[in-house]
Amino acid sequence: MLMLAMSCLRADQRDADVTAAVLHGEMHHGLRMGLARLDRASPDVGSKRQAVLGQVLGQVLLAAGRAEHAEELFQKQLRSYEALPRPQVRWLSSMDRGYLFLALNKPGRAAESFNVVADADDAPLALRLEALLGLASAVQGIGEQRRASRTLAHAVYLARQGTAAQQRLLAAAELELEVKRALRNFDEPATGACHMALVSSTFRPLRALAQELSDMPLASHRLRFLAALVDPELRSVRGSVPVLNGLRWWRERRLHQVEEAGRIEAALALLDHGNAHLASEILGPLATDAARQQHHCHVIELKYLASRFHSLQGRHAEALRIFRQHASQAQARLRTELLRVPYSRFLEQQERAEQSDADQLRLPMRYRRAYQFILEHLTEATLSVRRVAAHIEVSERALQKAFRTHLGLAPAETIQRLRMARIRTEIQQLSGRESVLAVAKRWGMSNRSTLAQNYRRQFGDTPTTTPHGASPDPDATPG
Numbered sequence: 001m002l003m004l005a006m007s008c009l010r011a012d013q014r015d016a017d018v019t020a021a022v023l024h025g026e027m028h029h030g031l032r033m034g035l036a037r038l039d040r041a042s043p044d045v046g047s048k049r050q051a052v053l054g055q056v057l058g059q060v061l062l063a064a065g066r067a068e069h070a071e072e073l074f075q076k077q078l079r080s081y082e083a084l085p086r087p088q089v090r091w092l093s094s095m096d097r098g099y100l101f102l103a104l105n106k107p108g109r110a111a112e113s114f115n116v117v118a119d120a121d122d123a124p125l126a127l128r129l130e131a132l133l134g135l136a137s138a139v140q141g142i143g144e145q146r147r148a149s150r151t152l153a154h155a156v157y158l159a160r161q162g163t164a165a166q167q168r169l170l171a172a173a174e175l176e177l178e179v180k181r182a183l184r185n186f187d188e189p190a191t192g193a194c195h196m197a198l199v200s201s202t203f204r205p206l207r208a209l210a211q212e213l214s215d216m217p218l219a220s221h222r223l224r225f226l227a228a229l230v231d232p233e234l235r236s237v238r239g240s241v242p243v244l245n246g247l248r249w250w251r252e253r254r255l256h257q258v259e260e261a262g263r264i265e266a267a268l269a270l271l272d273h274g275n276a277h278l279a280s281e282i283l284g285p286l287a288t289d290a291a292r293q294q295h296h297c298h299v300i301e302l303k304y305l306a307s308r309f310h311s312l313q314g315r316h317a318e319a320l321r322i323f324r325q326h327a328s329q330a331q332a333r334l335r336t337e338l339l340r341v342p343y344s345r346f347l348e349q350q351e352r353a354e355q356s357d358a359d360q361l362r363l364p365m366r367y368r369r370a371y372q373f374i375l376e377h378l379t380e381a382t383l384s385v386r387r388v389a390a391h392i393e394v395s396e397r398a399l400q401k402a403f404r405t406h407l408g409l410a411p412a413e414t415i416q417r418l419r420m421a422r423i424r425t426e427i428q429q430l431s432g433r434e435s436v437l438a439v440a441k442r443w444g445m446s447n448r449s450t451l452a453q454n455y456r457r458q459f460g461d462t463p464t465t466t467p468h469g470a471s472p473d474p475d476a477t478p479g
Contacts, residue, residue, distance in 0.1 A: 001222040004059045007129040012049035023216045062103035065256035091117045098134045105297035107141030125135045142337045151225045183268040235273035274311045367402045381444040385411045399458035420458045427466050436463040
C-alpha cells in the first residue's frame, strides 16, 4: 500500500481525480476512471503521464488479487513506452515487473527488477525512491533484513531532496519493515521483552505517522493496522477490534490480495499474544486446509502457523511434522531466491565504506591518515608504501609494523586487497562494452598475469569466470 501511495505521488496532475480516489480507498472507482482514460489514449503515443497512470492502475489490480489482468495491462503499456527514450523504457518496464513479482511473492525476481532503477543515478528521484522501497520489500521477503534496512536508509537519505509526503511515506516504510521483521522472526516469537521493545519503538510512531498521513487513507490505514498488531492490548477482545476493523476495511474495498496478506500478519501477531482461537478464525480455511496451503504464495508462513496451531492443541507430533515441512520449504526458497539477489552498487559502496572505517579505527590515530591516503590514491599506479610513509612522515618500517600489528596485513597487501575488491565490483557490472584489463588499469593494475594471480589468490576464481552484468534483461517478460 505504501508503494502504491508513492506511485500516486508521481502521477500527472491531470490524473489527480484517479489518484485521489485510490489514495482515499475508492480503489475500484479510480480503477474504472483510469482504465477508461487509458482506453481513450492512443496506444501508439507514448507519454510519461500515461506510463505512470498505468503503473498506478496495475498496482490496484494486484492489490485486488487480479494478477492476470495486471500483467495484461503491463504488457499493453509496453506499446506506449516505445516512443519514450530507451533509459525510461528500461526503468518503467523494470518497475512493472517488480510490482508483479512482489505481488506473486517472488522476492528474488522482484529485487532484480527494482534494482535496475534503484541503482540508476540518472533515474528521476521519485521513481528511484519507489524502486528502493520495492527493493527493500523484496530483499526482506528473502530474509535479508540488514540489507532491507540499509536500502530504505539510502532512500531516506535521497528523499531529503524530495517532498515532505515522500519523506513521510519512507519513514512509514521503515516502521513497516520493523514490524514485518518481528512478525516473521519464526525462531523467536515477539513475546516478553522482545515484544515490549518492538512496542516501544514502533507503536507510538506508527500512530503518529498515521495521523500525519490522514490525507492518504490508503497509507494511514496500513499504519493503523500495523500499530494494532503491536498494541500491548492485542491479547484482549477489545484490543483485537482494530485488527478486525482493518481487515474489514480492505474487504469492503475488495482488495483481496492485501486482505489475505493482512490476515496472515494478524494471525502471526495474535499467536504471539496467545490468542490462537481468533488467529484461526481470521485465517479461516487457510488455517486447516493443507492442500490450499501447499499451493499458496505464502505457504511458508501458513505452514508455520499450522504448526503453531497443532502445538497449542497438544498435537505435538503433527506440529513437528508440519514444522519440518515449513523449515524445508523455507530453506529451499532461501537457496533459490538468494541466487537472484542483485548486485547493488550503492549498497556495495556503503559496505566498502563501513569496512574501511572499521579497518581505520583499528589503527593508531597517526596511521589512520595513512589508510585514508591509500583510499584516496588507490587508482594511481604510482601509489607505493614509500609514498604512504612519506605522507604521514614515518619510516617505511614503522608503517609496516603498524599495519601488520593492527590489521594483520602489510601496507602493500592492504593496497592489493583493496584494489582487487574494487576491480571485482566493477567486473560484476560489466555489460560487454569494456574489457577486464581496462577495469584493472583504472585501479592501477596493468599487468594481466599479475592481475589473474592476485585475483585468484583473493577470490578463488579469475576475472574472466566472475559473472558479469547484474541487471536483468529489460525486454524479458515475467515467467
